[in-house]
Structure formats: structure tokens, C-alpha cells
Amino acid sequence: MNEEIPFFRDTWTEIDLDALYDNVKMIRNALPRNTHMLAAVKANAYGHGALQVGLEALRAGAHGLVVALLDEALWLRKHGIEAPILVLGAIRPSDAGVAARYNISVPVFQTDWLEEASRSMKDGDVLKVHIKCDTGMGRIGLRRADELKEVEKMVSASDKFLFEGIFTHFATADQQEECYYQQQLQKFKRFIDLLETVPTYIHAANSAAALCHHDSLFNTARIGIAIYGLSPSEERQFIPKTRQVLSWHTKIVHVKKLQAGECVGYGACYKAREEEWIATLPVGYADGWLRKLEGQRVIIEDEFAPIVGRICMDQTMIRLPRYFPVGTEVTLIGGRQDLFISVDDIAKKLDTINYEVTCSINFRVPRVFKRGKQAVEIENKLSTRFL
Ligand SMILES: Cc1ncc(COP(=O)(O)O)c(C=O)c1O
Structure with a gap:
């Protein structure tokens, strides 16, 4: 490091963009051609730097990005990222208009939320939504068929929402034991069968699922840890030859x-x-x-x-x-x-x-x-x- 470098301490991390590019490309190539790859850049790209990682991942073939917070998504938009961005965590209904205006997709899973969001949005705002199904993680997401039907009905009936996707998240995709994974997968498939309309993005897989279980890919995968050259699990060392970034x-x-x-x-x-x-x-x-x-x-x-x-x-x-x-x-x-x-x-x-x-x-x-x-x-x- 020398004087040109704009920091004044002798501690720094190095992010190897070549390794990141190669990792994304390798994983992209390991997925079927028609599978959209969304790169997970939440939490400052797992500490690696969200903007630079996001740009590099998109350059290497990622279709879009996923983050946890609306703030993270807005920050990327404000720094010039135009690709699709999906927020994975719950946002406040009162912030639906901001998300819509910045073309940021968000999860929905409650009719009350949709009503409140709809009231808070301005005329002309259209929010892209992904219905979040809780098939076994026990965190955000709807769990019952009747809830799914109601949420889909409200989304489809309103010109404030665009039904863009449906998704779930696996609790045990990184484990050898596959029983719980299979239960979640079957539950998600049953949810999809209930839909009146098939949205653009159907997704369930994280790194572990995408690399181990091609039956969970649907048409989109959300890949985080693997693009950083790290394995999602000690139990399954199945990553192609990625490099630590x-x-x-x-x-x-x-x-x-x-x-x-x-x-x-x-x-x-x-x-x-x-x-x-x-x-x-x-x-x-x-x-x-x-x-x-x-x-x-x-x-x-x-x-x-x-x-x-x-x-x-x-x-x-x-x-x-x-x-x-x-x-x-x-x-x-x-x-x-x-x-x-x-x-x-x-x-x-x-x-x-x-x-x-x-x-x-x-x-x-x-x-x-x-x-x-x-x-x-x-x-x-x-x-x-x-x-
Ligand atoms: C909902 C969701 N999807 C995808 C991911 C990416 O997972 P991974 O880093 O294991 O690929 C995460 C990470 O925590 C997540 O919470």
C-alpha cells in the first residue's frame, strides 16, 4: 500500500474480482441455461462490498441481485445498478411506494400488508411482488393454501401490484439428510400448483440447493456463499473449483x-x-x-x-x-x-x-x-x- 491509497491504517481486505468473476461464471455454467441466477449481495455482499460485487456478478452473467433490506436495494440503485433487485426481507407497507418508484421487487405474504401498502402508494406506482411461502424455515412467509389464494387474488386484482415471482427458502439444503428438504420442496410445488397465474420468477434454491439438487431450480436460483468461493456447508463439499475471493x-x-x-x-x-x-x-x-x-x-x-x-x-x-x-x-x-x-x-x-x-x-x-x-x-x- 502507498500514499495514493485513501486510508490511513495498515489493515485492509482484498477482494479478488477475477476470482469472483470466474466463480460466478462457473456456477452460471453449471446451472441449466434457462435458469436465472440472482447473486446474493446482502450484508455488503457478505462483507465483500455490495456495489463492486454486484457489478462484477452481473458482468459475469448473473441476471439480477438479491439483498435483505430495502435500504441495501436503494443504495445499489442510487449507485447505478439497473438490473432486477429483489429484497428478501419484509419491508414496511408504508415504504411500498419508494420500492415501486425505484423498481425494486419485494416479498409479500399478508393481505393486511397489501391493503396498507396499497393505501400508502401514490397513483401510478406499481410494485413488483414475489409471494413468499414458508415451507419450513419458520420465518417470514405464508404457510397455508388459503393464505396463498387470498394473497394472489389481492395482488392480481390491484393495479398497484405486479405479480412477478413466488419463492421459498430451504432450511436444510446443505445437509446430507434429505427428508426435510424434500418435504419443503413438495410443499412449495403444491403451492405453485394452486396459482391462477404463473409469475416470471419461481425460486427456492440457495447455493447448496442449486449445486446439489437440480430439482429445486424451477427457473431461478439465489446464489450467495458459493460466488465468494466458499462452501455452504462443511457436510457437503460440492462446490465446483471456485476460489476464495x-x-x-x-x-x-x-x-x-x-x-x-x-x-x-x-x-x-x-x-x-x-x-x-x-x-x-x-x-x-x-x-x-x-x-x-x-x-x-x-x-x-x-x-x-x-x-x-x-x-x-x-x-x-x-x-x-x-x-x-x-x-x-x-x-x-x-x-x-x-x-x-x-x-x-x-x-x-x-x-x-x-x-x-x-x-x-x-x-x-x-x-x-x-x-x-x-x-x-x-x-x-x-x-x-x-x-
Ligand atoms: C432467502 C435467501 N435466499 C438466498 C440466500 C443465499 O444463500 P447462500 O448464501 O447459502 O447461497 C439467503 C442467504 O442467507 C437467503 O436468506
Whole structure:
């Protein structure tokens, strides 16, 4: 990193746009031609940067994007994305008009909501809606045939709504055991059979379902984790040869030699056993580099070094295998020389899933978007461009 780079800390993530492009293309090619692929870019594209990921995914063949919040959808529209965008989460009926005016599709599953939304919308507003069926996730969505019929009737009867899609979401598509998955699939099929009108988009599959169960594709799939080069499940490693898109790096800001018996960090929990080189890294739990990572290895040149002592809010200490100067790069996630730390390694250490690891890297960490070795764009939510 050099002075041209618009951030003032030595911690950043790198987003490999080539890997993302290849992953999307590979998954796109693995799906039948007539299946629309919607790229899931909610939660800032699982921490990778929603706008850049969205643009790249569309360039690589995604048909549209899905997000969780209306705010996320509006933000993408305002940054020039014109492709179809579907919000997956419930929106307020009073916001239906805004969604309509920005051509954003939303889920519907309650007649009360439709009535209130209809009242709040201006003349001429037309909202694209996808009926959300809860076939077994137990979160938003209608569950009964009579509810579906009522919702479809109201949508079709009103010139304020355009019936664009119907969808559901699987709870267990990533598991070997298929019984619950099959129950959900059959329930969704029965819902579709009840429809008076067939909408443009019928979708159920996430990454796991799309890559494992072609019977769940209908004509559209919502793909998230797989485009980031990560597997939706430990149980099923079925992803084609995708590459991890995100890496996370920092630099040593201080190096010191501790004597045997001297301590590191809050609680003075780590005690040097002999003379040890201890380096401080400017990254901590306030960035999403969580305290539970104490003991995790990082990469310095071609060696691993363990995190010692408790991770602080903004700083982390590591024990160096030998002296390294201030400014030496350290990789927290990703590859350096022949070594590699995967998002899954970090997830394992945190006793969580890979999704949570990348989503937890927050706004304080700048994203550097790369093609080849070249940084093509930098996103710093704490931008200091005004200086
Ligand atoms: C409704 C819905 N569809 C699709 C996805 C994408 O799932 P995945 O990242 O496993 O592909 C998600 C992710 O949580 C979701 O909630």
C-alpha cells in the first residue's frame, strides 16, 4: 500500500474480482441455461462490498441481485445498478411506494400488508411482488393454501401490484439428510400448483440447493456463499473449483523483545516462556477480528505466527518466529507465499460458519478491489477524501 491509497491504517481486505468473476461464471455454467441466477449481495455482499460485487456478478452473467433490506436495494440503485433487485426481507407497507418508484421487487405474504401498502402508494406506482411461502424455515412467509389464494387474488386484482415471482427458502439444503428438504420442496410445488397465474420468477434454491439438487431450480436460483468461493456447508463439499475471493491483511506497527515471564495483553494472560519477539498488529475485535481468535495463526512471509494474549478492540499481538521489522505485512485470512488461511479455518476457530466470518468484517476495514495484482478500486467507509 502507498500514499495514493485513501486510508490511513495498515489493515485492509482484498477482494479478488477475477476470482469472483470466474466463480460466478462457473456456477452460471453449471446451472441449466434457462435458469436465472440472482447473486446474493446482502450484508455488503457478505462483507465483500455490495456495489463492486454486484457489478462484477452481473458482468459475469448473473441476471439480477438479491439483498435483505430495502435500504441495501436503494443504495445499489442510487449507485447505478439497473438490473432486477429483489429484497428478501419484509419491508414496511408504508415504504411500498419508494420500492415501486425505484423498481425494486419485494416479498409479500399478508393481505393486511397489501391493503396498507396499497393505501400508502401514490397513483401510478406499481410494485413488483414475489409471494413468499414458508415451507419450513419458520420465518417470514405464508404457510397455508388459503393464505396463498387470498394473497394472489389481492395482488392480481390491484393495479398497484405486479405479480412477478413466488419463492421459498430451504432450511436444510446443505445437509446430507434429505427428508426435510424434500418435504419443503413438495410443499412449495403444491403451492405453485394452486396459482391462477404463473409469475416470471419461481425460486427456492440457495447455493447448496442449486449445486446439489437440480430439482429445486424451477427457473431461478439465489446464489450467495458459493460466488465468494466458499462452501455452504462443511457436510457437503460440492462446490465446483471456485476460489476464495476475500483475503485480509495488516502490517506490524511495533516489535519488542519480551523477557521470560513478561506478559502480553488484558488480564496478563500470556506469559513469555523465554526471550520472545512480540509484534503488535493494528486490528482487533472492533474490526470483526474477534477475541475468540486468540491462539489462531497468522502468516508472516513464509511462516505462521500465533496470536498471543487477548485480542483487544483495535490491536492484536503475535509471537514472531524471529525478528521482523515494523511495516512487515501479515496475512490474517488468505494466501502468502505457499501458506494459506481459509475463511473456513477462521470459522472453525470461532465455532461458527464461514458466512459469519466475512459478514463480521465491518466498515472500519477498507476494501481493496483487485484485478490481477492491480488495485482497481478502494472502498473506505471512513473516507478522508475531504482532507
Ligand atoms: C432467502 C435467501 N435466499 C438466498 C440466500 C443465499 O444463500 P447462500 O448464501 O447459502 O447461497 C439467503 C442467504 O442467507 C437467503 O436468506
